[in-house]
Amino acid sequence: MIILEARNLTHVFPDGTVAIKDVNLAVRKGEFVVIAGANGSGKTVLVRHFNGLLLPSRGEVLLEGKPITKDLTRARKLIGLIFQDADSQIVGQTVAGDVAFGPENLRLAPEEVKKRVKESLEAVGLSHLAEQRPHLLSGGQKRRLTIAGVLAMKPRIIVFDEPFAGLDYPGVVQVLNQILKLHREGHTMIVVTHDLEKVLAHADRLIILEKGQIVQDGRPCEIISQVERYGIKRPYGKNRGVESMTWLS
Template sequence: MIDVDGLTVRYGGGGPGAEGDPDSGVVAVDDVSLSLPDGEFVAIAGANGSGKTTLVRTFNGLVDPDEGAVAVNGTPVADDALAARTAVGMVFQDPRDQIVSATVGGDVAFGPENLGLDRAEIDRRVDAALDAVNMRGRGDDRIASLSGGERERVAIAGALAMEPDHLVLDEPFTGLDEPARRSVVARLRDLRADGVGVVVVTHDLRDVLALADRVVGLADGRVAVDAPPERAVADLPGLDVRVPAAFEAGQDPSPGRTEPP
């Protein structure tokens, strides 16, 4: 469970404990409260600059709030960032920002190695994570040889190897061609079926709206929509968020993209 209570984040101001006016600066997240239960597939949607990325980066302590708090499984992130980062796996918008090894297997093993696990457990986690993203047997592949979609899957595997309760993906489809997008959607569908909590941050819901249990729409750092997809979809275009044509027409599309990019 991720609990967000009265969260406010500012950029460019004094900030807590800093010199200057702590209330100055640009408000990126403005008094947001929400709960994300285990096993739920949540789409956090909004236009660029709406506060989506800043919000999810508070879930595991990558961004500290100016006001309010985030707790993961009942423990405040401020009290135990390591526990939060273990429970909340993060996949950045550009996988190059988190890939740290020259090979697929080495990169996926990096997180478990830093937990101090024994070799047998690390190998088990790496194998399971690569299976989950359909990359079994590719641990020796060089990262430099991979396509964009394959790098995205390696980044997802690296997060899964930490065995998180929630997997957060920030704009996971940016720059991917159609086959790669379908492959990532398929992996997310499998994770949802396995009971992993999935949070997808996006301005374009055409790939994932049919998978989502819930949509949280942000505008100017505030929650403007929080509802199941069939109820949320009417308000999302007003937030500059793209939705599948079939949802706009009141139909029930199968998971994945329903119209060309």
């Protein structure tokens, strides 16, 4: 079943720069997709269209067969986007307050908000820090807090934009564990990265962007030998038939 689809998606900035052009892709429910490309290839611009944070100059995005522009609130509930800069996504004075922000904006009953906050913090292992101030968290903990904030909205699709940027090894392990756990639980996962070695071994599909267009789309084991021509570092080692570093067992 196709859950998310982009049709002829094009975005032109006011200065005339074409960020993405005629992008067509379909993501199936439960799929684990990695979108890769060199800096400036259009990765972030593309995924910000998925829940309407950016609107296209031409084309459309469909969620479960319906254009997201028909109901942007629904799209932003069902498609959670986790930014590269966790600090830009954290708005609460406490960890629990930050997770509550989204559900409260949906005007849910206080009991439901409290329930979602509790469940989301448990899911990312931050329950013991519920009253902590977010700026005191480590980089990995901040990334997990943003994941909790998205989980509280009950999404079906979770999009990570460069989830490992700026993290030390323990932070990378924390976040990668969380991504894999969410996928096992049935979420559709889209991970944007230019660094394949941490995540590619776990992916069902690899999409490569270059100059705002999809130039490769298929199984990682079929595409991995070509990534360097697009300015992407090629991972080494072997795991599940895909060349990659094995970060976790």
